[in-house]
Amino acid sequence: MTTKRFFAVFLLVSLVLAGIVSYYASANPDGLEKVAEDKGISAKEKDHSLKDSPLGDYGVKGVDDARLSGGLSGVIGVGLVLLVGGGLFWTVRRRGPAAGPAAPEREAGAPAEPSRKG
Amino acid sequence: MHVPDGFIDAPVSLATGAVAVAGVGIALRGARRELDDRTAPLAGLTAAFVFAAQMLNFPVASGTSGHLLGGTLAAILVGPYTGVLCVSVVLLMQALLFADGGLTALGVNITTMALVTVVTGYGLFRLLLRVLPMTRASVSGASFAAAVVSVPAAAVAFTLVYAAGGTADVSIGKVAAAMIGVHVLIGIGEALITAVTVSSVLAVRPDLVHGARGLMKPLELRTGGRNAAEPKPSRA
Numbered sequence: 222m223t224t225k226r227f228f229a230v231f232l233l234v235s236l237v238l239a240g241i242v243s244y245y246a247s248a249n250p251d252g253l254e255k256v257a258e259d260k261g262i263s264a265k266e267k268d269h270s271l272k273d274s275p276l277g278d279y280g281v282k283g284v285d286d287a288r289l290s291g292g293l294s295g296v297i298g299v300g301l302v303l304l305v306g307g308g309l310f311w312t313v314r315r316r317g318p319a320a321g322p323a324a325p326e327r328e329a330g331a332p333a334e335p336s337r338k339g
Numbered sequence: 340m341h342v343p344d345g346f347i348d349a350p351v352s353l354a355t356g357a358v359a360v361a362g363v364g365i366a367l368r369g370a371r372r373e374l375d376d377r378t379a380p381l382a383g384l385t386a387a388f389v390f391a392a393q394m395l396n397f398p399v400a401s402g403t404s405g406h407l408l409g410g411t412l413a414a415i416l417v418g419p420y421t422g423v424l425c426v427s428v429v430l431l432m433q434a435l436l437f438a439d440g441g442l443t444a445l446g447v448n449i450t451t452m453a454l455v456t457v458v459t460g461y462g463l464f465r466l467l468l469r470v471l472p473m474t475r476a477s478v479s480g481a482s483f484a485a486a487v488v489s490v491p492a493a494a495v496a497f498t499l500v501y502a503a504g505g506t507a508d509v510s511i512g513k514v515a516a517a518m519i520g521v522h523v524l525i526g527i528g529e530a531l532i533t534a535v536t537v538s539s540v541l542a543v544r545p546d547l548v549h550g551a552r553g554l555m556k557p558l559e560l561r562t563g564g565r566n567a568a569e570p571k572p573s574r575a
Contacts, residue, residue: 234391252399256521298432306386307386
């Protein structure tokens with residue numbers, strides 16, 4: 222599989238998970254929420270200061286259909302995380318013509334000796 | 340496992356925030372060595388995948404659910420420093436855009452879900468690979484085991500933070516037992532997702548799995564049980 226195609230598939234899987242499969246996720250409280258409720262920790266919980274934000278609680282404000290609202294928020298989230306994360310990683314990366322000690326070392330090493338033993 | 344606002348008092352939130360800032364700072368420096376023109380896009384996609392997978396809460400026991408934390412997965416795919424950054428970016432976006440995880444608790448959440456999962460998960464992963472044969476199955480098995488352990492480790496970390504700065508007057512022993520109990524179960528879900536994802540990438544592009552570096556070389560160059568690529572056999 223080419224790198225480009227692999228990246229495309231990876232992105233598609235993320236979009237499908239966030240945009241479609243997420244609708245079928247369990248709505249039960251997660252482990253921490255449940256423990257917090259059971260043990261009386263939740264009594265001190267404060268509302269999120271951005272709870273009314275346009276994407277608050279994994280929905281899109283103004284979109285009433287639950288499936289569409291949740292799916293859309295997931296797709297937007299995947300896009301934004303990719304944008305912010307990808308931007309950060311692209312900025313931080315080693316520059317240069319695919320140089321660097323880690324990757325090319327083994328790539329250069331592998332084809333050098335095409336020893337094919339059963 | 341996103342901690343909301345109000346659970347942890349201000350001094351401990353600040354202290355944990357400082358730990359998170361230091362951890363992310365170290366990760367930013369270390370990630371430079373892990374990221375190049377090919378792995379930088381992969382890391383962005385890994386962060387996006389972790390975000391997507393975190394939306395998929397799976398049922399664990401009696402009305403409780405769990406979701407992927409993703410630290411071990413990200414560290415194995417793109418390296419531990421970059422893995423910390425992947426999960427931190429996800430947590431930051433969740434807190435700022437989706438009102439998931441309190442803003443004052445961001446330091447707690449980055450510490451438990453990004454730093455602790457990567458350090459324990461990736462640390463255990465490397466330890467296991469040191470004793471296991473260098474095969475694809477070993478990498479998959481090690482990712483499973485590492486991911487299982489990383490989730491209760493994060494639960495322990497939360498409990499410790501809560502013990503130091505919890506706002507409610509509750510028994511820490513009971514919190515610890517409940518947290519660890521349910522997160523062992525969630526850890527199994529984490530491990531399944533991690534092992535399936537790592538195995539899938541290994542099947543199509545093993546060269547893109549940071550944690551499987553070294554896997555390719557012995558597989559392709561070994562002749563008669565010895566690595567033919569080495570100039571001289573170091574030891575018989």
